[in-house]
Amino acid sequence: MAEFKELSQRLTTYLSDAEISAIEKAYLLAKEAHTGQKRHTGEPYITHPIAVAIILAEMRMDPPTIMAAILHDVIEDTYVEKTELVERFGKEVADLVDGVTKLTQITFESHAQAQAENFRKMVMAMARDIRVILVKLADRLHNMRTIHCLPPKKRRRIAIETLEIFAPIANRLGMHAFRIEFEELGFAALHPMRYRVLKEAVTHARGNRKEIMDLIDTEIRNNLKKANMPPWKLIGREKHLYSIYKKMRDKHLSFSEIMDVYGFRVIVDKIDTCYRVLGALHNLYKPLTQRFKDYIAIPKANGYQSLHTTLFGPYGVPIEVQIRTDEIHKMAENGIAAHWLYKTEKFLFDDAQTRAKEWLKGILEMHKSSKNSLEFIENVKIDLFPDEVYVFTPKGNILELPSGATPVDFAYAIHSDIGNTCVATKLDRRLSPLSSALISGQQVEIITAPGARPNPAWLNFVVTGKARSNIKHFLKKQQRDESIELGSRLIEKALHNLNLNLHLIPIEKIESVVKSSGLDSINHLFEEIGLGNRIALLVAKQLAKEMDTTSKPSQPEPHHKHSLAIKGTEGIVVSYAKCCRPIPGDPISGYIEKGHGLIVHFEQCPSLEAYRQHPDKFVSLRWEEKIEGDFAVDLRVEILNQRGSLAGLALSISDLDSNIENINAEEFDGRYFAVSLTITVRNRLHLARVLRKIRNTKNVIRVIRLKPRAKKKKKY
Numbered sequence: 001m002a003e004f005k006e007l008s009q010r011l012t013t014y015l016s017d018a019e020i021s022a023i024e025k026a027y028l029l030a031k032e033a034h035t036g037q038k039r040h041t042g043e044p045y046i047t048h049p050i051a052v053a054i055i056l057a058e059m060r061m062d063p064p065t066i067m068a069a070i071l072h073d074v075i076e077d078t079y080v081e082k083t084e085l086v087e088r089f090g091k092e093v094a095d096l097v098d099g100v101t102k103l104t105q106i107t108f109e110s111h112a113q114a115q116a117e118n119f120r121k122m123v124m125a126m127a128r129d130i131r132v133i134l135v136k137l138a139d140r141l142h143n144m145r146t147i148h149c150l151p152p153k154k155r156r157r158i159a160i161e162t163l164e165i166f167a168p169i170a171n172r173l174g175m176h177a178f179r180i181e182f183e184e185l186g187f188a189a190l191h192p193m194r195y196r197v198l199k200e201a202v203t204h205a206r207g208n209r210k211e212i213m214d215l216i217d218t219e220i221r222n223n224l225k226k227a228n229m230p231p232w233k234l235i236g237r238e239k240h241l242y243s244i245y246k247k248m249r250d251k252h253l254s255f256s257e258i259m260d261v262y263g264f265r266v267i268v269d270k271i272d273t274c275y276r277v278l279g280a281l282h283n284l285y286k287p288l289t290q291r292f293k294d295y296i297a298i299p300k301a302n303g304y305q306s307l308h309t310t311l312f313g314p315y316g317v318p319i320e321v322q323i324r325t326d327e328i329h330k331m332a333e334n335g336i337a338a339h340w341l342y343k344t345e346k347f348l349f350d351d352a353q354t355r356a357k358e359w360l361k362g363i364l365e366m367h368k369s370s371k372n373s374l375e376f377i378e379n380v381k382i383d384l385f386p387d388e389v390y391v392f393t394p395k396g397n398i399l400e401l402p403s404g405a406t407p408v409d410f411a412y413a414i415h416s417d418i419g420n421t422c423v424a425t426k427l428d429r430r431l432s433p434l435s436s437a438l439i440s441g442q443q444v445e446i447i448t449a450p451g452a453r454p455n456p457a458w459l460n461f462v463v464t465g466k467a468r469s470n471i472k473h474f475l476k477k478q479q480r481d482e483s484i485e486l487g488s489r490l491i492e493k494a495l496h497n498l499n500l501n502l503h504l505i506p507i508e509k510i511e512s513v514v515k516s517s518g519l520d521s522i523n524h525l526f527e528e529i530g531l532g533n534r535i536a537l538l539v540a541k542q543l544a545k546e547m548d549t550t551s552k553p554s555q556p557e558p559h560h561k562h563s564l565a566i567k568g569t570e571g572i573v574v575s576y577a578k579c580c581r582p583i584p585g586d587p588i589s590g591y592i593e594k595g596h597g598l599i600v601h602f603e604q605c606p607s608l609e610a611y612r613q614h615p616d617k618f619v620s621l622r623w624e625e626k627i628e629g630d631f632a633v634d635l636r637v638e639i640l641n642q643r644g645s646l647a648g649l650a651l652s653i654s655d656l657d658s659n660i661e662n663i664n665a666e667e668f669d670g671r672y673f674a675v676s677l678t679i680t681v682r683n684r685l686h687l688a689r690v691l692r693k694i695r696n697t698k699n700v701i702r703v704i705r706l707k708p709r710a711k712k713k714k715k716y
Contacts, residue, residue, distance in 0.1 A: 037078075143158065144181070237320075264322075288309075288312065404437050493536070564619055565622055636674065636676055658679045662678040
């Protein structure tokens with residue numbers, strides 16, 4: 001009972017005797033279950049769950065959470081089953097223990113997939129009950145406090161995990177005190193030499209700084225007294241070691257540059273006083289205007305509030321000052337834990353709970369649109385390290401986004417449907433690129449269009465996990481739908497050559513082939529064919545065998561009757577070869593490339609020669625009569641080297657509704673330019689009009705379409 005005594009003393013400050021008695025029963029079960037087990041420190045194992053419970057008792061957590069902390073390892077490490085916990089302590093406690101048990105499997109030594117899957121379980125457990133993560137954070141905190149006794153390899157792994165996962169989660173939940181201790185202990189375990197050197201340097205610098213710190217302290221105190229401020233508290237604020245290390249590493253600053261900044265915190269009675277103190281300090285020292293942040297009016301995503309200002313102090317030294325109320329200070333230190341720690345001041349601390357739940361709601365949406373656990377963990381990690389920007393909707397609502405966020409991130413933050421259909425944006429009422437990095441204070445308006453869809457290029461500049469996962473989810477669904485449609489058309493074509501019709505084959509025959517192929521459904525079979533993972537001709541022969549027919553290839557028919565029609569709107573599973581740039585009106589053929597679908601080439605493109613001998617991959621193609629969309633084509637223009645020649649060329653192309661995608665000009669012979677162009681056209685007729693216009697442009701000598709062919713290139 002000696003282990004329980006310290007915990008009991010803490011519990012008596014806020015729990016009843018009956019509640020403490022119930023917690024003691026949990027202790028007795030845990031002590032019995034862990035009998036004979038030792039920690040790496042050599043202590044009995046029961047000392048660890050008790051230490052975790054004490055950390056939570058300091059946060060004044062409720063009895064079920066304290067009981068779960070004491071029992072958190074019994075399901076995984078002992079003979080105790082969840083059903084026994086339900087019988088003895090109720091479903092609430094058992095579910096909390098079960099949630100934490102699942103979390104203990106996270107390991108950076110395992111395969112990435114296993115690590116990601118366990119992280120996913122942790123987030124799902126958080127979403128069900130926020131107390132699960134509080135127990136886990138307390139568990140990790142005690143493990144970090146005793147990490148020195150572990151072997152170096154394991155110590156390093158746990159330190160990396162703590163810095164990458166648990167410190168950011170604590171920060172996201174507003175638990176500043178937890179985050180600081182995680183980072184300090186993780187830094188010491190991961191880089192012991194750097195930690196030791198930096199600690200000695202800070203200790204030495206502290207002595208050199210004392211005189212100027214005392215001077216600033218005195219001047220601020222005198223100034224606030226002179227201004228007749230209500231009761232306030234002034235504290236000298238020191239950066240913790242990991243913060244100094246990160247700034248030196250990320251911003252390439254020297255130690256002296258960071259230690260030249262002096263930090264203070266003023267804690268006052270109410271928000272109105274915060275702004276009065278700010279005015280008094282700006283009268284005392286000149287402010288650096290670019291460094292003022294009002295996080296009281298616009299809190300950070302984790303609920304953090306404070307006024308931040310940077311001042312030019314005595315001798316020109318920079319002073320960073322934070323101004324906040326006592327309630328805000330408690331919130332900043334404890335985050336969602338303040339909900340239990342200060343139950344009498346609900347208005348502020350319930351807001352932290354609401355913010356945490358909103359974040360978890362966003363995480364759950366991200367989970368639904370992630371294709372696997374590896375993608376999910378990467379998306380969540382992105383959201384765990386934000387420096388926020390604050391922008392306004394057209395209606396004046398404030399939206400917080402990570403630093404570097406773009407209008408596409410903004411659109412997905414509003415709603416996934418808005419993100420999926422956005423086509424343009426206005427920043428402060430001016431049209432801007434969708435890739436623009438947003439700046440705090442901007443008004444962002446998203447322009448959408450029915451039928452619009454995400455562009456794969458967006459993945460190159462979006463920064464939020466929600467935007468990235470939604471784009472990938474949409475593109476994956478789009479690729480699947482298009483692959484199914486293409487696969488269906490390819491199998492119909494292959495069956496036609498065997499005198500069979502897909503629509504006349506009994507469904508049970510098709511399902512038999514699907515089952516023998518180890519696939520889930522007919523659509524899955526079509527998808528595999530469309531992606532090129534399965535050969536349409538072989539599947540057609542399997543279906544013919546199921547029909548028990550000695551099908552023979554049909555008699556030759558006109559080419560267009562058994563060639564596959566290209567509509568121009570197939571999307572990402574049909575692509576057009578860059579080597580020959582086929583356009584509507586050109587004779588075409590193609591081949592199936594595994595994982596990429598159908599590649600369309602000009603009929604006489606030399607790249608097709610290798611595939612003509614493989615009927616399983618080679619596909620005869622034709623254009624539909626009505627083709628939609630723009631197609632790229634390569635041109636070479638020889639033009640006189642005179643002022644205005646290139647501008648005239650560009651104007652001629654744009655006059656006929658053609659767009660220049662790429663241009664490169666090289667001088668030759670001193671008098672001429674050889675201009676290589678990639679332009680977009682609708683079909684061969686449109687191209688002919690563009691070529692005629694270019695040929696009639698002033699200073700143009702000749703123009704040809706670039707197209708690799710077996711025969712000599714044709715000139716226009």
